[in-house]
Amino acid sequence: MEEFITLAHGSGGRKTSELIGNLFKKYFANDYLTADDAAVLPGLSGRIAMTTDGFIVSPCEFPGGNIGKLSICGTVNDLACMGAKPTYLTCSFVIEEGFPVAKLEEIAAAMAKTAKEAGVSIVAGDTKVAGRGQVDGVFITTTGVGLIEEGADLSGAYAKPGDAILVTGDVGRHGTTILLARDEYGIEADVTSDCAPLWGTVKSMLDETKDIHVLRDATRGGVGTVLYEIAEESGVGITINEAVIPVDPAVAGVCGMLGLEPLYLACEGRLVVFAPKEKAEALLTVLRQGKYSESAAIIGEVTDDHKGRVVVRTPIGSETLLPPPGGELLPRIC
Amino acid sequence: MDTRALDIIRGYNGRPIRVMEVCGTHTHAIFKFGIRNILPDNIKLISGPGCPVCVTETGFIDEAIYLAMEKGVTITTFGDLVRVPGTEMNLAGARAKGAKLKIVYTPLDAALYAKDHPDEKVVFLSVGFETTVPAACLAVKKAKEWGVSNFSLLTANKTMDEAYRVLKGSADAFLYPGHVSAISGMGILRELRDEGISGVVCGFTADEILTALAIIVKKIEKGEPFAENAYPRVVADDGAPIARKLIAETMQPCEATWRGIGTIPGSGLELNSEYEAFDARKVYDVPEMHGHPNKACRCGDVLMGRIKPHECPVFGKVCTPEHPIGACMVSSEGTCSAYYKYDLG
Numbered sequence A: 001m002e003e004f005i006t007l008a009h010g011s012g013g014r015k016t017s018e019l020i021g022n023l024f025k026k027y028f029a030n031d032y033l034t035a036d037d038a039a040v041l042p043g044l045s046g047r048i049a050m051t052t053d054g055f056i057v058s059p060c061e062f063p064g065g066n067i068g069k070l071s072i073c074g075t076v077n078d079l080a081c082m083g084a085k086p087t088y089l090t091c092s093f094v095i096e097e098g099f100p101v102a103k104l105e106e107i108a109a110a111m112a113k114t115a116k117e118a119g120v121s122i123v124a125g126d127t128k129v130a131g132r133g134q135v136d137g138v139f140i141t142t143t144g145v146g147l148i149e150e151g152a153d154l155s156g157a158y159a160k161p162g163d164a165i166l167v168t169g170d171v172g173r174h175g176t177t178i179l180l181a182r183d184e185y186g187i188e189a190d191v192t193s194d195c196a197p198l199w200g201t202v203k204s205m206l207d208e209t210k211d212i213h214v215l216r217d218a219t220r221g222g223v224g225t226v227l228y229e230i231a232e233e234s235g236v237g238i239t240i241n242e243a244v245i246p247v248d249p250a251v252a253g254v255c256g257m258l259g260l261e262p263l264y265l266a267c268e269g270r271l272v273v274f275a276p277k278e279k280a281e282a283l284l285t286v287l288r289q290g291k292y293s294e295s296a297a298i299i300g301e302v303t304d305d306h307k308g309r310v311v312v313r314t315p316i317g318s319e320t321l322l323p324p325p326g327g328e329l330l331p332r333i334c
Numbered sequence B: 001m002d003t004r005a006l007d008i009i010r011g012y013n014g015r016p017i018r019v020m021e022v023c024g025t026h027t028h029a030i031f032k033f034g035i036r037n038i039l040p041d042n043i044k045l046i047s048g049p050g051c052p053v054c055v056t057e058t059g060f061i062d063e064a065i066y067l068a069m070e071k072g073v074t075i076t077t078f079g080d081l082v083r084v085p086g087t088e089m090n091l092a093g094a095r096a097k098g099a100k101l102k103i104v105y106t107p108l109d110a111a112l113y114a115k116d117h118p119d120e121k122v123v124f125l126s127v128g129f130e131t132t133v134p135a136a137c138l139a140v141k142k143a144k145e146w147g148v149s150n151f152s153l154l155t156a157n158k159t160m161d162e163a164y165r166v167l168k169g170s171a172d173a174f175l176y177p178g179h180v181s182a183i184s185g186m187g188i189l190r191e192l193r194d195e196g197i198s199g200v201v202c203g204f205t206a207d208e209i210l211t212a213l214a215i216i217v218k219k220i221e222k223g224e225p226f227a228e229n230a231y232p233r234v235v236a237d238d239g240a241p242i243a244r245k246l247i248a249e250t251m252q253p254c255e256a257t258w259r260g261i262g263t264i265p266g267s268g269l270e271l272n273s274e275y276e277a278f279d280a281r282k283v284y285d286v287p288e289m290h291g292h293p294n295k296a297c298r299c300g301d302v303l304m305g306r307i308k309p310h311e312c313p314v315f316g317k318v319c320t321p322e323h324p325i326g327a328c329m330v331s332s333e334g335t336c337s338a339y340y341k342y343d344l345g
Helices: A014-028 A067-080 A099-118 A174-179 A199-208 A223-234 A249-258 A276-289 B004-010 B024-032 B058-070 B079-083 B091-096 B107-116 B133-146 B161-165 B178-184 B189-192 B206-222 B240-251 B272-279 B299-303 B335-341
Strands: A048-055 A083-096 A123-128 A138-148 A162-169 A214-217 A237-241 A271-276 A295-301 A310-313 A317-321 B017-023 B045-048 B074-075 B101-102 B122-126 B151-154 B173-177 B197-204 B228-229 B251-258 B261-271
Touching: A014 A099, A014 A123, A014 B197, A048 A067, A067 A083, A067 A138, A067 A199, A067 A214, A083 A099, A083 A199, A099 A123, A099 A138, A138 B335, A162 A276, A174 A249, A199 A271, A214 A223, A214 A317, A223 A237, A223 A271, A223 A310, A223 B161, A271 A276, A276 A295, A317 B335, B004 B058, B004 B079, B004 B206, B017 B024, B017 B178, B017 B206, B024 B045, B024 B173, B024 B206, B024 B335, B045 B261, B058 B091, B058 B122, B058 B151, B074 B079, B074 B107, B079 B091, B079 B101, B079 B299, B107 B122, B107 B133, B107 B151, B107 B161, B122 B133, B122 B189, B133 B151, B133 B272, B151 B261, B151 B272, B161 B189, B161 B261, B173 B206, B178 B189, B178 B197, B178 B206, B189 B197, B189 B228, B197 B206, B240 B272, B251 B299, B299 B335
Parallel strands: A083 A123, A237 A310, B017 B045, B017 B173, B074 B101, B074 B122, B122 B151, B173 B197, B197 B228
Antiparallel strands: A048 A138, A083 A138, A162 A271, A162 A295, A214 A271, A237 A295, A310 A317, B251 B261
16 A cells, blocks of 8 residues: 655654654664764864755656755765765755655665765754645755865865866756656656766866866756856856857757756756866866766856956857846756 | 858948848847857848737737736736736736736647636737747637637737838848748748848858848849748748648738837738637727836837837846836847847947
């Protein structure tokens, strides 16, 4: 018989213990995850990065992942962008009454698998159940701690004129996947989310050189929004070459039909990298050997002029402004 | 890339040429590709009235709001129209005051919605040129087949043929909107050529736009009026007869008012007598509304190519894509929106 989450699962009583014991502990088990009120952890020596992120994606399953995988990748990647090796993670669930237990199990399994790949332990968690209609399916919040790699010094404010700009793969895939998964447009295309944990990608770059100025994962708002953010935070101009921006043909096709700009569609497994021009080729070589960054490309450079703006060099040799981010982003993509 | 088209354009040293891109999607593409920035000084591109949202009169929005607020209908519409200002408010404002509004991607979805919600009165805001009209015609045809009686169209559809004639003289040549020609074919454009109106049917990639401009340059050097098809991968010589048949079955020409241009006889489409049960104006007895656009907005002059957007006193200051005063800033195809988003200044 198919089992569903009931309000009793969130009451703190026997049903709650069952859910935690049979489901979460089964998947998340590690030495630090105990029945105590808080996890007791060995100290980390060095600079620590810490972040938190909520996930409310609709639908909660999509080609290439589900909300569970996304909830680990999002936090792990935010840590990685500060040059931090993800170490400990906590997760908090708000589950809608009536949510199928089997689906929750798939979500937990995806979280465990992704956490293992990212090398992070899930050390504490919380489960709440909300009445039908008070949340949509399941919402997850994850908080993570990571140890910053010796010698890494990264910030959105550190981009400098002369830096090269790389993306670690083709852009706009997650946003397109979610758009199609909602089935509102009657368009079918073979597109899979790029959702992936990227510490390995970052580590391979830091092993090549510590001389990287900015790493940022292009989630909501896509690569375009990241470029405007960095231009603003670093007080620099940015020029990108449209012809070399990697875009999957199916993504380009869907965007063409719907009038969307791939640069403004979400990614969940792509980083934007700012590093001195002379380091760019070596970084590109390393990236192209990586599992999640085979289609990496050098897409542009940081300039002294047009501060705060992102200029696109088009394939016909003209220059135009990348339209600044507007209010046209899709809701609930992560 | 192949640079022959660009070489021809850059090599032009004749008298100044003004080319009007009629279609809003062309305006957008021309900005996106930065084409204006690489043209020589003697070739000027001016934007024409080809964005269906932009040429829609303020009174049309007032009618839609009247239907929603006074007659309790569910308005179904393309998303672009939601923020176009009416005299008092836009549809988004009406929604905040309780109007029922549903965004659809095709008119058929609106008809299906009506079928699935027999207790609601559903009106689709039918704007658009030849390209969009057949989809609206299909929706009413299907609604009739299904016996759906709670669905109707509020029409402000327009056709380009007569507009080209009115625009004669405002440019040396037109970049004809490729997707309008995909429906209406080359015949009408040859008639226009014989009346002294020149133009090239143009696609929407950078190469296609440059190719069309290169053809215009070459043809103008020859001095004869012309009508060429530079978008043959989509535009057949006889257009799309099936789509035209659908229009002829359900609609008939009428007078239409174009924002910025005025009234052009025979340039609109309304449902014919066989389909008048699907005409929202008749079904709900909508009173005549003329609408009063914001006086500071100079959309009309922008639409006719008389001024550039930044010559409008409100452009980029009080009128932005987030807070549009005029329709040209609302629509993604609008000229003001394109300038605001892409212009390097």
